[in-house]
Amino acid sequence: MTLEELSRYDGKDGRPAYVAYKNIVYDVTESDMWQNGEHQDEHVAGEDLTEAMSFAPHSDDVFDGFKVVAKLSTKDEAKPPIAQKTKSKDNIDTKNKLRKWYQLYHPHAVSAHFPIALHFFAAGMDIAFFYEPVEKFEQGTYYAFLSATLFGLVAIVAGVYSWWINYSFAKLKPLVIKLYTAIFTTVIGLIAVSLHVSDPQIAYKTEALTIFYHFSIFITVPAVVVLGFYGGKITWGQKIND
Structure with missing residues (x-):
């Protein structure tokens, strides 16, 4: 041909x-x-x-x-x-330069791995806290979860940038699922962190808000698994629309 x-x-x-x-x-x-x-x-x-x-x-x-x-x-x-x-040639050249920068430094990949690992660590520390409700496990849970939530905000910003620079905001299934899941995880995290800030002893209590606090820590684990799965699908998958 x-x-x-x-x-x-x-x-x-x-x-x-x-x-x-x-x-x-x-x-x-x-x-x-x-x-x-x-x-x-x-x-x-x-x-x-x-x-x-x-x-x-x-x-x-x-x-x-x-x-x-x-x-x-x-x-x-x-x-x-x-x-x-x-698109104009200037816009194309600018976007290509930004894409090259992205490929060199991988801001989303770098920022996304931290909250994923920290969410798992926070859940592990919370399990240890249930087994032995002492301060070191409670504090480890909280600060790991706090860090995961803050890093999650950075990952969302980097992810939206990646979505624009690489896919021009195309509404592809894996990208949309990742965005909604990341927002869900971050909102849950911010609520749980706010509860702890307002009551540093919340983890030790037996009230409804305490249940929600611990639930938030565990529910984010499957959420970040979804993020990791679809992140891998975008990076390695051949059929991004599946």
Whole structure:
């Protein structure tokens, strides 16, 4: 398949959407990421995306889930520039620079791992507190949970930045689930921390708010498991829309 032939498969008006990468042509017609032949308002189907992949937030493993339909022949053909029809060149260049910075420092991945680990640690300390209700376990539980909640706020900000820079706020299932779960976890955490601030002895009592306080510490564990699962799905999964 030549570049000219490839350009006919632009995903418009019911036509299939094909893209090429390293001389292999893939059918992305059924992908939610290529609706109407457009990807993140930056790329269009019917093109060779080999050069553009250097700015992508994912590896070339994403192509493994798509059907190979042809090999691309570029011999004696002038390669057209990558089309980015809906944004100005300055905006594209700025976003690509920010994406490169993100790929270099991974702010969301770095910030997200701390609250996940701390939520597990807080739950473990709370179990120890139930076994032996002494101050060291109570304080360990509280400060681990407090730290997890504060780091969670940072992770949300970094995650929203990642969502914008890498996916242009596309409403993909894993991203939406991660956002709602992170907000739920943080809100629960802030409420529980507020209860402890207002009553430092709340963990020792038997009232309803005490039950809620301990429940909050444990309910965040499955929540961060969900966050980790969908984070891994985004990073390694080939079918992000599942």
